[in-house]
Amino acid sequence: MKIALLRVFYVVALVLALPIGMAAAQSADPFEYGWNLDGDASELRFLSVKKQKVAETSSFATLSGLITEDGQAQVRVLLDSVDTKVDLRNVRMRFLFFETFRYPEAVITTQLSPDLLTDLHLTRRKEIELPYTFTLRGVTLERTTDVAVTLIDNDRVVVSSITPIAFTLEELDLEEGRMKLQEAANVDITPIGVVSFNFVFDRAQPGTPPDLPEATLTPAAVALEEKGVMTEEACLGRFEILSKTGNIFFASGSTRLDDKSIPLLENLYDIVDRCPSFRLEIAGHTDSVGSDAQNQTISERRAASVASWLQDKGIPSDRLVAVGYGESRPIVDNDTPANRARNRRIEFTALTE
Template structure:
């Protein structure tokens, strides 16, 4: 009996000691170096959101689904955003945002960079949460802009930290050459859109293992792993409605270019043509019309012929990619169907276009 009690006492004592050691491990404070080993973004646990206002007072929340990022040992922070991963919660709205607004076929990524000051965060292991003003650089749509934002930095545990905006960041669309895209969106959706976007984020980072050096170049490899396939849409063939919607959006993109008076496709056209090929190949049951349009410069006969030749060049590009000729009908409308009056260079540029539509 006495021996049994002794064994039970020793067992209880060992359990007690193990519990104390476990709690002590949890309570171990973070090192005074806030960037020790570097940090890697937890993409699944992070969010980057933006709000747009349409029709005067209708707010729409959207997000980006594919992010990658890190903070190096010397406090260099970098977040890469795959623009094809824009998620508005509506399929064709996503497509409009990609092709008409962000032009993700030309500008596939946005990049946020910042240099964090280690001195400001050295007491984070004690305070657990701090408000910090962070200057940052945003590369978006081919434009680089410098801004500053107040963020909250919270230590979740020794190896996990949360960085989030304390209030939305207002970004003027004109600062990123997105005004033309806004106009295209307004015409496509037949709504008015406020020319300012409100951006917020909630990033979670995990500390890297000891001995693992986090370098800024590593985030490029993470982002490249997503690839263009990260676009949020169904895989395989589209249904008829999705095909027709995409043809209408691609017709509005205006990113198929020719030299003045020429039917030769320019190299700038390739990104959109590759996306056009992807859509056409995923609508295998549809025959499509490829229609050429011109402005009013030149004679009616010359414009009619030029519009036919330009539409034929697009057909030949798709045919060279493997789309059967029997699935494509080439039509030239010349200057007969302008989108806008041919009263300015900008209007004439809009009228020079290639449009796509389903025939069956």
């Protein structure tokens, strides 16, 4: 009986001592060795509202980040990995809203103060005010938000938003993208986005400082879509969406492709290559400035320039049909410079045999 009681006391003492031992094992230096983001466990979500009352929450599947030994933190978001749970909605977000072929990533940076976190190994959770910068589409905003820092164990920490963060689409240069989305999806979209996050970091190993991989610019490298040959629905939807980007550029009065067109053309090539059962009609359109004959000629030659670019990339010529419609098919009246710019466009249509 006495031996049994001694064993019970021993177990109780051991259990009670565990938290003390664990706390002692924690480092008082919150940034010792630095930290790497666990992208699979982390989340960055944004909420949008359409039709004035329908709220939709989306996220990003590919995140990378680090916290250095002096508390500098950075999180990169690969925008191609946007996840709305619907394939063609993802494609619209990539090509029309974020224009990921031009702006592949968003970046969040901040400086964490060690003075605010030196007792994290004891408190386990702290709420702090955190200034940060957010860069998207070449626009950088400086903001402050409240975050919760939670130490799961000595080698794992979570940084979470306490309250959602609101942005206007205008301040992020996303208003034009919103208009394109509205036109493509035929819905009204509220010009505000609301963001929340849950970033999970693992402590780096001694002698191996945290590493941040470079963003990949490979078309659709991290897109949540079927790989290889696409279905008919996926192909038809993508060509329709690409036609609405307005990112095929030519010098004024010229039929030579501007280098600014290359990012979108690379994505177009990737899609054409993965839709081998379709021929592609490449249609040139102009505004009403100039004579009918001039506009007809320039529309044909611009379409031919796009077809030639795709052929040089390896798409067989018999899969491409270049046509010009001149000024005969405007999508808006040619009454303002902005409208005329919209009418000067290249459209893509999948042709079945």
